[in-house]
Amino acid sequence: MLVSAQAATMLALQDKMNAKVNPDWIAVRSPFLRAVVIEGSEAIEHHGWKWWKKQDCDLEQLQMELVDIWHFVLSAILIKHQGDQAKAQQEVFAELDQTSLTFDGNEFEFSQLSLLDKLELMIGLAAAKRYSVSLFSALLTDCQMSWDDLYAQYVSKNVLNFFRQDHGYKEGTYIKEWSGREDNEHLVEIMTKLDVKSDSYQDDLYSELNKRYQLLNVT
Numbered sequence: 001m002l003v004s005a006q007a008a009t010m011l012a013l014q015d016k017m018n019a020k021v022n023p024d025w026i027a028v029r030s031p032f033l034r035a036v037v038i039e040g041s042e043a044i045e046h047h048g049w050k051w052w053k054k055q056d057c058d059l060e061q062l063q064m065e066l067v068d069i070w071h072f073v074l075s076a077i078l079i080k081h082q083g084d085q086a087k088a089q090q091e092v093f094a095e096l097d098q099t100s101l102t103f104d105g106n107e108f109e110f111s112q113l114s115l116l117d118k119l120e121l122m123i124g125l126a127a128a129k130r131y132s133v134s135l136f137s138a139l140l141t142d143c144q145m146s147w148d149d150l151y152a153q154y155v156s157k158n159v160l161n162f163f164r165q166d167h168g169y170k171e172g173t174y175i176k177e178w179s180g181r182e183d184n185e186h187l188v189e190i191m192t193k194l195d196v197k198s199d200s201y202q203d204d205l206y207s208e209l210n211k212r213y214q215l216l217n218v219t
Helices: 004-021 032-047 059-080 085-095 115-127 133-142 147-166 183-191 201-216
Strands: 100-103 106-109
Touching: 004 059, 004 085, 004 147, 032 059, 032 115, 059 085, 059 133, 059 147, 085 133, 100 115, 115 133, 133 147, 147 183, 147 201, 183 201
Parallel strands: none
Antiparallel strands: 100 106
16 A cells, blocks of 8 residues: 555655756646556557457556556646645545546446556546546556555656766766666666665665666676
C-alpha cells in the first residue's frame, strides 16, 4: 500500500523534474493527460490485443508504461491544485481505495474489468481530461506490481533523468553507454542493492550512479 512519505516524495520529484524542463510548467498547463492516452495505447500494444494472431504479453514493458503514465497523472494532479503538493497528496489518498467509477453515465466495477478493459477506460478518461488514481491502483495489481514496486521504479527513473541532465544530456555531452552497457542497465543493478524504504533512497541511488559513472569513466 502507498504510504504518505512515498506519495510526498513522488510529487516533489515530479514538480522538480517538470520545473527543470520549464520553470513555469504549472502556468503553461501542458497536456499531460494527452500523454496518458499515448502511453496507455503503448501499454495495450505490449499486452497484445490482436485476436487474429498469437501474441505474448510483455509484462516488463507493460510495467514500465505504467511508471511513465504515473508521471503524467501526478503532473495533472499538481496542475489541478496549482502546484500545492499537500493538496495533491490529499487527493491521491482520498480516491485510492475506490473500487469503481462512473464515466459517460456508466458505472464501472474494476473487479469486473480485464486488464485491457482497464487500460481502455484509463485512455477514455484521459481523452476526456480526467484521471482516476483508484483505477491506476487496480492496473498495478493486474500488472503484478505493488505500490512499493512502482515507487522504486518511479524514483529510480526520475533520479536517472536528473543524473543525465546534470551530466550534459541536454547539451549532448552525456555518455549513455558505460563500459559497453547502457546507463539504465547499471541503474537496475544498483537498485537491487539499496533499500527502497529508506528515506535516503533517492540520494543513495544518485550517489551510486555518480560513483559508477566516474569509476567506469564512461568508456
